[in-house]
Amino acid sequence: MSYLKTAADFYATVAQEPEVGLCCVQDESLQLPDLIIPPVMNAMNYGCGTTVQASELEDAPTVLYVGVGGGLEALQFAYFCRRSGAVIAVDPVAEMRQAALRNLEEAATMNSWFQPEFVQVREGDAFALPMDDESVDVVAQNCLFNIFQPDDLHRALKEAYRVLKPQGRLLMSDPIATSPIPDHLRQDERLRAMCLSGALTYEEYLEQIQAVGFGRIEIRSRRPYRTLDRQTYHLDADLLLESLDSIALKVPCPATGVLIIPLESTQESPAAGKGCC
Helix, strand or coil, X not given: CHXXXXXXXXXXXXXXXXXXXXXXXXXXXXXXXXXXXXHHHHHCXXXXXXXXXXXXXXXXXXXXXXXXXXXXXXXXXXHHCCCCCCEEEEECCHHHHXXXXXXXXXXXXXXXXXXXXXXXXXXXXXXXXXXXXXXXXXXXXXXXXXXXXXHHHHHHHHHHHHHEEEEEEEEEEEEEECCCCCHHHHCCHHHHHCCCCCXXXXXXXXXXXXXXXXXXXXXXXXXXXXXXCHXXXXXXXXXXXXXXXXXXXXXXXXXXXXXXXXXXXXXXXXXXXXXXX
């Protein structure tokens, strides 16, 4: 798993020297009343979309955030869950944890409602989450799981499923590929760390989520993310990556198969030919 070491080293560097728009299109952060985001947090916004879905955060749930980054979304989750330890953010990269803690301390000086103890930053990774079974209401990750190779992605999704309570939600934002990414790019560890070459197709991505037992998947956003041009990346044609925001619910799988709720659709459709594990 040398590619994971490459990714860890890469993010240790950008934790110390933030690079705006490093791996993803840099959109303006989610705007919320009385929330002031430190500029350094925006500079370290290494996500591709958003996992902070207000409709999923009623009653101040306990949130486990995997891959803390600069602490931006941890702060946004804390906005909805204003109590000590409501947000637990884990990251295997010491430099990233340290940067997030500094950024959260700065956020506390800018937001009277925010207290640093609202967010606990812990050492941990997606394959061995430091949480008990069925202990959190929400698990979230932004532009992390796309870095994983398929077998490791399955492990990470199983861990998320393990720690979620029944009816819990997995909130994700990842790039997806509009056509399969060629092997010569998939094998480039640095491009994978930069969220450019590990993306699955939409169908493959949903299959991975279904395979660990989630009974319902809702697509919340799907939009252009970045184009891999044929000349730079040695492709036969340009390849479009899209940013996909989704919610997977830990609910029983219907007899007809996993329910997939497409974007801007109220029609519940079972996944064709797909059952639950």
